Every structure is written in C-alpha cells, then in structure tokens.
Amino acid sequence: MRHHLLLAIGPARFRIGSAWRGPIDALRRLYAAYPQSSQDDAVADFTVRLEPAGIGRRWWRPSVRIAGDHHLPDAVPMALRHGLLAAEMGMNLQMALGWRRHLLIHASSVEKDGKVLVMAGESGSGKSTLAALLGERGWRLMGDEFALLDFATGAIHPFPRLVSLKNQAIDVMRREVDDAARFGPLMAATPKGDIAHLIPAAEAVSRMSEAAPPALLLFPRYGHAPDIRAVGEGEAFMHLTQASTNYVACGEAAFTALHRFVTTVPSIALDFSSGDEADRMIGRLWREYAG
C-alpha cells in the first residue's frame, strides 16, 4: 500500500499499510521507541490494511475499512479521523484471531520482583486503567489488553502495545503522567467512546521481550465498594477460557497450560472505587501472595 510500517510489539510483528499518510505517521510517532522498519521485504506475522470503505471514500468523507489476514466481515467502517484507533483495532484483531504461539488471554499484566500480576475482566472492569496506573508506580507494564501465556513454561510474555485509554481513564492518566508527549491525540465520540493512547513507560518497551512467571490473578471490578474475595480454581478456569480468544484453537496445549495456571496462581476478585484505593489493596495482596 502507499504508506506502510513494520512494527514489533513483544513477540509479534505487524505490517500496517494505509491508503492515507495520517494513521501511519501517528503510529510512527507513538511507537517511536519500538523496533520499526519501512523495508518492503521485512517479515511480519500479520498484515493490517486501512483501506477506503468505498469508491471515492479516500477523499470524500473518508472512511476506513480494517482489512488484513483476519477480519470481521460485518465490521462497520470508521471515520478517517479515527484512523489511529482503526490501526490499533486491526492489530488487536489479528492477534485475537490469528495468534497461536501462546495462549492469548484478554487481560492486562504488570510485573514486579520478577513476578507477574495478571488482571482479567470485562470491558469497563478497570483492568486496563489499573495496569496503566501501576505501570507509572513502580511496576513494569507488560500489556493492557492481552496476556500471552507460554504453553511450555507457564510464563507470561509482554505485549506492551499503546495503552488504550477510554473516557474517564484519559483524565486519570493525564493527572498521573506529567508528559503530554506520551499521549496520542484525543479521538472523541469513536464507536468505543472517547479514546486517547498512552505510550508505555520506557522500561515496558525496552524489556518487552522479557517474560516472567505469574504470581497472582485478579478479577478487578471498578465502581464498587472495596472488597476482596477468593475465586475458586474452577471459576477462574471458566472465566479464563471465556477470556481467551484462542483457547479452542490451541487445543490440548491450551487446556494443560490453563489448568497449570489456575492451580498454581491464586485468584482474587477485587472490587474498588478509585485507582488509589486499588493500588493500596493490590500492594497488600501482592505482599501476601507474591512477597
């Protein structure tokens, strides 16, 4: 395609092509610290293409269709001003539908003391914001969207893409990160609400090939009075199979890896009403279970 970029995030390499310059320039800036290439012959795991949604749509009310190795046929085209979000969604989609080298769990993860805290939950549970917050408070951000569980070793591999901040989380992180250059443009009223991307802290990127063993699994739930409750292995297993996009595709290896995960890693449900409160609760849990 006319504009393109090869980008490595954790173990995955993406070739992103676009009919427009804007989304590629935005990616080049926000992913400046990540390995990049514009070489045509560089090898990628996945291709993402941002195409005009119809004839003439490249110039007239330009709309972006996300295409690539894997795609959802019913996906609605997005406005070009949301092209950066379309590129990020396209990369997520390729991972969710095509990645087979690890068990892919829809969860955020952070690392401290060589051990990983994994946070799983529905959209809106606060797992991404908590990971972003902890990533500025002494933890290494490993990923805000996908945790990659190694079939052989049981370790979690980082996938530290840009943190996708939604709605109130944008202001929460603007108060936390005193560096406007680490934020992408505010994209208002997207299909997912207001979105702004945050570049992870330098350590998250420089150590993005370093895996570590999981020590604690949390199921956070934002908007509730503070509470913690132990989650049984069966319940954790069920939640994680639902939170994995490739559990079925990866077969017996996924079964064995996930069984090992839930029987060796304690699981806790954590209700919280603010980031500071969750930070304190997680600190106590971490000392108890991973200290």
Place this chain on the structure above:
Amino acid sequence: MTQAERLYYRDDPDEMLLRPLDGLTLIYHRPSGITHIVDSPVPEILAALSHEPLPARLLLESLSADYDLEGEGEALDNLAAHLEELCALGLARAR
C-alpha cells in the same frame, strides 16, 4: 431396544485427559477438542466404563462395590440418565 438393554462403553481411554480442579474435574476430550467441567459422579462413572460394553445394571454393581449408593432403583435411574448424557456429549458410547 429398551434402555435396560443398552450397553455402554468407552472406545479409547486415551481420548480423554482428566485433571482435578478444586473438587471438580476438568475433562479435555481429544477427538472434539471440547473441555468439560464436571462434578461427581461423572468422573467415577467414566472410570467404571471400559472398552467392554456393559448394561447400566452391571456398571451400577461395579460402582456399588466402591461407593456407598442409596436406593438401588433410584441409583439405577440416575446412572442411566448420566450415561445417556455422557453419550450425548460424546464422552461415552452405547449400542
């Protein structure tokens, strides 16, 4: 054929991977790739099944030798219902 005459069996003991999980049992069924989470008495029934086709009545005798089962008539009905469910899931076979 009546249900009492149906014979239940398992094709290959290696077609399932069973793992304990917090009082429950996880089953990975290799031919289908489906994971099941089951509670007692399903693992015990699966353990009692072999490649030799047997009626529910004889399977109940075998299970009774190892487990304390109350009310023979009710136990047989319950076992037959479980066996039919296992057949429907592809975890057991009948003829």
